Amino acid sequence: MSWSRTWLLGLALLASTCSQAELRLxxxxxxxxPAERQASQQLLQDALAALPPRLKQxxxxxxxxxxxxxxxQVYGRAGRFSGIELNSALLPGLSDGSRTTTLTSRPHGTVRRELLATVLHEIxxxxDRAQLWPQVERQLQHQCRQREQSLGAVGLPDYCRGQTARRFTLSDDPLLLxxxxxxxxxxRRxxxxxxxxxxxxxxxSYxxxxxREFLAVNMEYFLLDPSYACRRPSLARYMSAHFAWTPANQQPCxxxxAYLNAGRxxxxxxxxxxxxxxxxxxDYLLAEANDALASRWGHSMLRLVICAPGRPLGPDCRLDLQEHLVLSYRAFVGDVQLSSWDGLTGAYPSRLFVLPLEQVIEEYTKVELRSLASVPLRLNRVQLEHLxxxxxxxxxxxxxxxxxxSNNCAVExxxxxxxxxxxxxxxxxxxIMPNGLLDTLLARGLADRSVLADDAEALRLGYRFDSFRDRYQAMFSVLQAQLPIEQTQVEDWLALPAEQRQxxxxxxxxxxxxxxxxxxxxxxxxxxLLAQDELKRRYLSGRDGVDPTLNKAGGALHQILANSGFLSRPAELLEGGYGLPQRAEWQRLETQSQARQQQLRQLSDNLDQEVRTLLEPARLAEMQATETNLTQLGAHLRALHKSGGGLQLP
Incomplete structure (x- = not known):
């Protein structure tokens, strides 16, 4: 045999040996x-069979x-040099036939399943400690330099330094984090x-x-729970992509x-x-700024343009406004007092509300007199569905x-x-500013500015929802054309006492x-709106129990705020399980959410009957005078119409 053939044969044997090399337990x-050894060996074999091939290699x-x-409380641990240690107190339950005994305090249930999860956890x-990716470090450094050159973003070198300082283990991968x-x-990039x-x-909760523990715990469920990809689809995709492998035991989703609509x-x-x-x-949905502390830079939201049943995906879906939903991170206020100081110190929970678009349009354009800009994000199909x-x-x-x-709606x-x-x-x-985030998205080509180019077309197609302030000003111009009023702006007219307008x-x-x-x-x-702000202060001053009428109305308001928390934190409706609720949990969700909603409806009816007792006499008198004005104007309009006048609004 020639030297070259001997060398090639040796190389082939080496490649064969390397291809078969993998983890051994x-x-x-x-x-x-004998029984303990047999049960232990079977446990290790099952663990090896559950692991991804790439990990073992x-x-x-x-x-x-x-x-x-x-x-x-410690079922197992992995030392850096001593291998894996398992808690010997669990060995009898594994080997003497009681290995299916349920451990009610443990997430996996039985002794055997818990031990199998422990072995997978420690592996x-x-x-994760093996530091197997030096080539990843070189690749990311190269990508950082390329990104810096292509984007030229201010502060990007800080981001790159943050990347190159990583340990480059799986548990500190930026996407996983x-x-x-x-x-x-x-x-702080x-x-x-x-x-x-x-x-x-x-x-x-571990x-x-x-x-590191997040990765290990989720590997347990990724490998052992057939419903993991349905409960935590984003993490399941990440794991499958990393290992180029999917467990065979996965069930169809x-x-x-499921979500809870937080509409009123x-x-x-x-x-x-x-x-x-x-x-x-x-769409990136931006409510324009106003003078309130909490919204002087606008409010960031995302709009889901959902197609009506039976309609194919396409531009016509933008007309199905009744189907569209809004994702809005908001401070959940469990009391009627919205404190500026509490907002600065992080005293409010930040939660993701799912709201009907029609309600969001009404509350911003009609009540708060703020316009909305709805700008489509440039995402491919995969990015959109994953989002x-x-x-x-x-x-x-x-x-x-x-x-x-620092952690407001724009940041979230x-x-x-x-x-x-x-x-x-x-x-x-x-x-950190909602309007600044939109400007940056537009500057980076991540949002489509062209839809806002023509105001009339943007309004017609639902890319912009204008504030009713402009409409009110147009109505006010009609008044100015006929009546010798002194006011020049609609705000001045609306600020007049109702008796002076009458x-x-x-x-x-x-x-x-x-x-x-x-x-x-x-x-x-x-x-x-003014009454709502007054109600906060009036209610707080009456919470000490002096006035039983205040307590009755204030109690209804307090219960509404306390009981509506499930709409932004729906997990409190379920016991057990994790991640996205599955079909088996939907029945409980329907029952629990319907019961809570009926309770809120009753509380709301009670509050409607009692809330005016909380208002100051002057505010209540102004509201009643305005309602009287509306009644008189309605009668006046009917009389004019009966007399034959035509009705033409601008």
Whole structure:
């Protein structure tokens, strides 16, 4: 045999040996009984069979496994050099026929399942510590340099330094950290938040202690729970992509993702279902700023353009406004007092509300007199559907802290966009202001500015919803054309006492009376807003129990606020389970949410009857005078119409 043939044969044998090299688990206890040894060996074989092939190949080593006396709460641990140790107190339950005994305090249930999960958990720690990806470090450094050159973003070198300082293990992968609940801090690229706020619907609270344990706990469920991909689809996709492998035991997922509609219509069943494949587009929805502290930079939201049943995906879906939903991170206020100081110190929970678009349009354009801009995001189909799925996951799991200046609606929305779409252009993007975030999205080509170019067309197609302030000003111009009033702006007219507006009614023709009616309706909405603010202060001053009437109405209000929390934190309706609710849990969701909604409806009816007793006499008198004006204007309009006048509104 020639030297070259010998060399080629040796190389082939070496390649064959390397291709077969993989993780080995070796039981090292010498004093086990035959039954204990057999059960232990079977446990290790089952663990190896459950692991991804890539993990076993890359973790090419012999790992010793021993039974040891460990604290009762510790089922196992992996030392850096000593292999894996299992709690010997569980060995009898594994080997004497009682291995199916249920452990009610443990997430996996039985002794055998818990021990199998423990072995997989500790192997994941070994894999995570192995530092197997030096090529990843070189690749990311190269990508950072390329991104810096292509985007030229201010502050991007800080982001790159944050990346190159990583350990480059699986548990500190930026994408995993985003999905796990340790997102990038605002204004500090590469620095991660310290606390995990994805606290609801967790399979095991131990996962929240740090990213290493999060990875290990989720590997248990990824490998053992057939419903994992249905309960935590974003993480399941991540795991499958990393290992280029999917467990064979996965069950099919039901169509649609459950959510609770936080709309104010307490007569409807709040439980709904979103099918990501029925979402045509996702828009960045911006409510323009006003003078209030909490909204002087606008409010960031996402609009889901959902197609009506039977309609194919396409531009016509934008006409199905009754189907569209809004994702809105808001401070959940469990009391009537909205304190600016509390907002600055993070005293309010930050939660993801799912609201009907029609309600959002009304509350901003009619009540708060703020316009809305709805700008489509430039996402491909995969990014869009993953974003919708991620949003529903956050709806069920997230309960953060709302900070007006550092973790507000813009910051929360940006974090959702990052983790949901995994769009590379979002990684180095940063903004703490809603209007600034929209400007940045437009500047990076991530949103379509062209839809706002023509105001009339944008209004017609639903890319813009204008404030009723402009309409009220148009009505006010009708008044100015006929009546010798002194006011020049509609705000000045609406600020007049109702009794000073009333004498002008008799002098108005049909057209002007119609304009007066619309403005008087606006005046009543304004009074309701002022009454709402007054109610907060009045209610707080009456909570000490001096006035039983105040207590009755205030109690109803307090109960509404306390009992409506489930609409933004729906996990409290379910016991057990984790992640997205599955079909088996929907029946309980329907029952529980309907019962809560009926209770809210009753409380709302009680509050409607009693709430005016909480108002100051002057405010109550002004509201009643405005309502009297509306009655008089209605009668005046009917009389004019009966006399034959035509009605033409501008």
């Amino acid at each position: 070796q039981l090292t206890d010498a004093e086990l009984s 890359q973790l090419d080593r012999r790992v010793s496994v021993r039974w040891r006396n460990l604290p009762a 994941t720690h070994l894999y 985003d999905l796990a609940g340790w997102p990038q801090q605002v204004g 590469g620095t991660r938040e310290q606390d995990n706020h994805q606290v609801a619907r967790s399979p095991d 996962e929240l202690s740090n990213p 039901a169509e649609g993702l 219509d307490f007569a409807r069943q709040p439980l709904g279902s979103i099918d990501p494949q029925r979402v045509y587009q996702v 919708v799925t991620r949003a529903v996951e956050q709806h069920w799991s997230y309960d953060g802290d709302y900070w007006f200046l 929305t940006l974090k959702l966009l990052r983790s949901g779409t995994q769009h590379p252009r979002l990684h180095a993007l940063d903004s 004498p002008w009614f008799a002098r108005a023709d049909l057209r002007t009376s119609a304009a007066l009616l619309l403005l008087e309706q606006a005046a009543l909405r304004r009074q309701l």
